[in-house]
Amino acid sequence: MATSIVQFDLTNPQHVAMRKLMADIYARHVEAHSQGLPLMALRYLGMAQGLEKVALYVLADHALTQLCFDLSCALYAQQECLLEVAA
Template identity: 75%
Template sequence: MANSTVQFDLTNPQHVAMRKLMADIYSRHTTAVANRAFDTMKRYEGMAQALEKVALYVLADHTLHQLCFNLSCALYAQQECLLEVAA
């Protein structure tokens, strides 16, 4: 996976707040993966997708949208790998 060219602007309070939310979602999703809690994994993936929409449509921040999109893609990829192993 290529490195993202967008970065959080840690002087922007919205970016700091979103970063905390994203870290929390990622952490909880990882715990769900470890526990093989498939429904919970999907729930956290949905939360990441919701953050994408907030970043784009509410905050109109394309940088945050890209970062949230990257998170959504990472969560999806983790789920797909786990599902392949489980099959």
């Protein structure tokens, strides 16, 4: 069974720009958690969800939407794990 994996199109300037934003949001989310700032980390999760909406509604790029969705899911899962450990 073949599976398709969505990837960045590095020849597309929008994908390159969004990739940089996504990496920055991910790094800042991790940093906020490491500094004990869960509300700040939550803001970065919101930014990731905002990028997903931009990719879908503004850029109409379904591959980019999927990548942003994956980032949102990863940040959410990471946040849930860290909150469980803290409890």
